[in-house]
Amino acid sequence: MNAAADDVVITGIGLVTPAGIGREATWEHVCAGRPTAARDPELAGLPVDFACRVPGFDAREQVGGRRPWQYDRYTQYALVAAREAVADAGLSPQSWEGDRVAVVLGSAAGGAGTFEEQHGRLTSRGPGMVSPLFLPMFLPNMAAGQLGIDLRARGPNLHTSTACASGATAIGTACGLLAQDACDIAVAGGSDAMVTRLCAAGFAKMGALSRSCDPQTASRPFDADRDGFVLAEGAGVLVLERAADARARGVHGHAVLAGYGASADAHQAVAPDPHGAGAELALRRALAAAHARPDEVDHVNAHGTGTPLNDSAEAATLLRVLGDRPSVTSVKGTTGHLMGAAGAVEAALTALTVARGAVPPTANLQRPLPGLDFVTGCRARPQQIGLALSNSFGFGGHNAVLAFRPVG
Structure with a gap:
């Protein structure tokens, strides 16, 4: 495309x-x-x-x-x-x-x-x-x-x-x-x-x-x-x-930023909405901006902090909206949580994933949460990606999702 x-x-x-x-x-x-x-x-x-x-x-x-x-x-x-x-x-x-x-x-x-x-x-x-x-x-x-x-x-x-x-x-x-x-x-x-x-x-x-x-x-x-x-x-x-x-300018670029969605949980200062309603709203808004359907998503770079509440809420949202079709990874197993920089670093890595056809692993993942066997394990894997999402969630209930496509 x-x-x-x-x-x-x-x-x-x-x-x-x-x-x-x-x-x-x-x-x-x-x-x-x-x-x-x-x-x-x-x-x-x-x-x-x-x-x-x-x-x-x-x-x-x-x-x-x-x-x-x-x-x-x-x-x-x-x-x-x-x-x-x-x-x-x-x-x-x-x-x-x-x-x-x-x-x-x-x-x-x-x-x-x-x-x-x-x-x-x-x-x-x-x-x-x-x-x-x-x-x-x-x-x-x-x-x-x-x-x-x-x-x-x-x-x-x-x-x-x-x-x-x-x-x-x-x-x-x-x-x-x-x-x-x-x-x-x-x-x-x-x-x-x-x-x-x-x-x-x-x-x-x-x-x-x-x-x-x-x-x-x-x-x-x-x-x-x-x-x-x-x-x-x-x-x-x-x-x-x-x-x-x-x-x-004769520049190809790494990836197309196809969509952006934002929302608020309006739930609690430091805990995510356990049902992921705000995260789902941001995700669907990013897909709408990208003129895409949930079944078109091939990959998700998850927020994936490793905290009990965040991972459970995000996992439930991904399963509810996208099912088990896309590959999912969290690079925080390797990098840790870069706080306000995390969303930008992970957006960059998602763009590189799209451009290079390689999905980074989720370091230290040994026993995935129930239903999350599709989360990328401890090794990178090749994958051609037509549409990828990068999730970012923050204290205060702030949610932001970016969508990426190949330049073509």
């Missing part, structure tokens, strides 16, 4: 994840199904002392410039991912029309690490020791603002915050800006760096984190023995363009 003139095409992908720095490093690690969770010295002494960190990240090397320390980690990750995505798209901030370039970036918490550090300075050393850069580093919108500065993008510049759906919401919002002719190029995605002592302690107190004795097997999406998610960090950024504009 050839892309229609008004289709939105993903022409660039940039990733910074616990599976690796860069698109190809992340893809290869995720397809290998190797978990990334490990004991974290910064979390020593907490009820849960392991997480999934970005490996070997050096801001001086990856971010560059004279003052990379002026950015919180979530902004550093966003900058690196965005630069890779723009280069992958064959674009350059030095030559594009910046007035027509939008930036939409999602984050659940913004500069959480900076907030904790500066609050510690305030309480232990007094207000005179609080950095004048505190607010520009901490405020959640500042990663989007810094991307606009770095990329010379003067179009709409937005921050989305829908908890763990933030990155997917940003991509859907960017698609809307293209449809409204508010921009010709949209740089969209999500970034978070919530592997901090306060965040880890808070999630542990809620009972959301896995308490496994072995970090490597702790993240177990859709497994009968799952007991929570593993906290992670990173960023995923996509470059979106109209299909006609991409073709005019």
Whole structure:
């Protein structure tokens, strides 16, 4: 199927994840199904002392410039991912029309690490020791603002915050800006760096984190023995363009962003609707936007956090709406839960799944939930995909589903 003139095409992908720095490093690690969770010295002494960190990240090397320390980690990750995505798209901030370039970036918490550090300075050393850069580093919108500065993008510049759906919401919002002719190029995605002592302690107190004795097997999406998610960090950024504009540049792209659906559970602050009514509404809206039927879905990149409530509700929704026809995977077994970046990273991986005809495994899946034998096991498998969905759900009942097709 050839892309229609008004289709939105993903022409660039940039990733910074616990599976690796860069698109190809992340893809290869995720397809290998190797978990990334490990004991974290910064979390020593907490009820849960392991997480999934970005490996070997050096801001001086990856971010560059004279003052990379002026950015919180979530902004550093966003900058690196965005630069890779723009280069992958064959674009350059030095030559594009910046007035027509939008930036939409999602984050659940913004500069959480900076907030904790500066609050510690305030309480232990007094207000005179609080950095004048505190607010520009901490405020959640500042990663989007810094991307606009770095990329010379003067179009709409937005921050989305829908908890763990933030990155997917940003991509859907960017698609809307293209449809409204508010921009010709949209740089969209999500970034978070919530592997901090306060965040880890808070999630542990809620009972959301896995308490496994072995970090490597702790993240177990859709497994009968799952007991929570593993906290992670990173960023995923996509470059979106109209299909006609991409073709005019001679660019094929990775996949077509065929549809976006959003909804709210209107149920409970931190627990999903057990019947998945809100998730189903978002899924059906994404299919409607893609002009597709449920029986056309070949693959689902599930939210699949590994928490008892989320996985049960999502599984019930998938079975009710799609049956057991599509393959289903959750990459969180490998990457952990990247919070506000998860939806963007998983959207990128879904686009690569469509483009490359390979479904990543669900690491650590040993005993699937009843009726979920179609969830991809611990090995990647080849599959030609005509339509794929990427699910993202967040605290507060936020739901976002993105639909992808091959470019053709």
